[in-house]
Amino acid sequence: MKLLKFFPILGLLALTACSSIQVSTDYDSSVNFSQFKTYAFMKSGIDNSQISDLDKKRILKAIEAELNAKGYTKSENPQLLVNIFTESQQNVNVNTYYGGWGYRPWGWNPWMYGPGYSSVSVNTEGVLYIDILEASNKELIWQGKGTGYLTSNKNKKEEKITEFAQKILSELPQ
Numbered sequence: 001m002k003l004l005k006f007f008p009i010l011g012l013l014a015l016t017a018c019s020s021i022q023v024s025t026d027y028d029s030s031v032n033f034s035q036f037k038t039y040a041f042m043k044s045g046i047d048n049s050q051i052s053d054l055d056k057k058r059i060l061k062a063i064e065a066e067l068n069a070k071g072y073t074k075s076e077n078p079q080l081l082v083n084i085f086t087e088s089q090q091n092v093n094v095n096t097y098y099g100g101w102g103y104r105p106w107g108w109n110p111w112m113y114g115p116g117y118s119s120v121s122v123n124t125e126g127v128l129y130i131d132i133l134e135a136s137n138k139e140l141i142w143q144g145k146g147t148g149y150l151t152s153n154k155n156k157k158e159e160k161i162t163e164f165a166q167k168i169l170s171e172l173p174q
Contacts, residue, residue, distance in 0.1 A: 021148035021164055025171040028141045031134070033173040038075035039067055042133065045083035058158055059084055062165035063130060070174060078135050087127040088150065095119050126150040128164045132172070144168035 027033075041060060049056060063082060064074065072080070096118045125147065132142040146168045151157055 021146050021167050023144065023146050023167045023171060025142065025144045025168070027143070027173060028139075031141045033142075036079045037071070037073060038078045039072050039080040039082055039132075040075060040078035040135070042081040042083040045085070045131075049085050051086050055157075055161070056084075058161045059128065059165065062162045063169065065162075066165050066169040070169070070172065080141075081133040081135050081138065083131040083133065085129050085131075087129075089125055091123050091125055093121045093123070095121075124150045128161075128168065130165075130168050142172060144171055 041063075046056060046060070051059075063084070067082070068074075126149070128146045130144045130146075131140055133139060134141050146164045148160070148164065151160055
């Protein structure tokens with residue numbers, strides 16, 4: 001019976017450990033974030049981002065949805081400016097498996113016969129930075145960074161971008 005009490009905790013740990021996006025944030029602790037209600041995107045910074053215009057639109061749409069859900073309103077006369085920038089790198093993974101003769105330290109295993117082989121996989125790891133600046137003086141007051149693997153599948157790409165924005169902006173103080 002006592003063991004049953006630990007299953008929900010183990011399940012929660014398993015879900016958080018399997019998160020595909022790692023988030024870190026930093027902010028100016030002297031700033032009272034509850035005073036801000038409006039935002040706008042910083043066009044000059046976003047235009048310099050080295051990603052496709054379609055991906056920029058996806059990212060901005062996801063950020064807008066998250067900020068609106070948090071009670072912020074998009075405005076022509078904003079209190080906050082939102083900027084993004086991205087990085088990516090390809091990771092090459094080489095795994096070698098040895099067939100051996102079937103004997104292992106824990107005993108004989110007839111299924112271990114055969115030659116070894118190698119597999120190579122390439123993944124693209126992306127980083128999305130979301131910067132929030134105070135509009136009056138253009139000082140950075142909050143930065144969120146999300147790191148995770150990207151996909152080229154259009155349908156999954158939109159889901160992944162939404163997940164990036166949700167996880168990063170969940171750390172925004174209010």
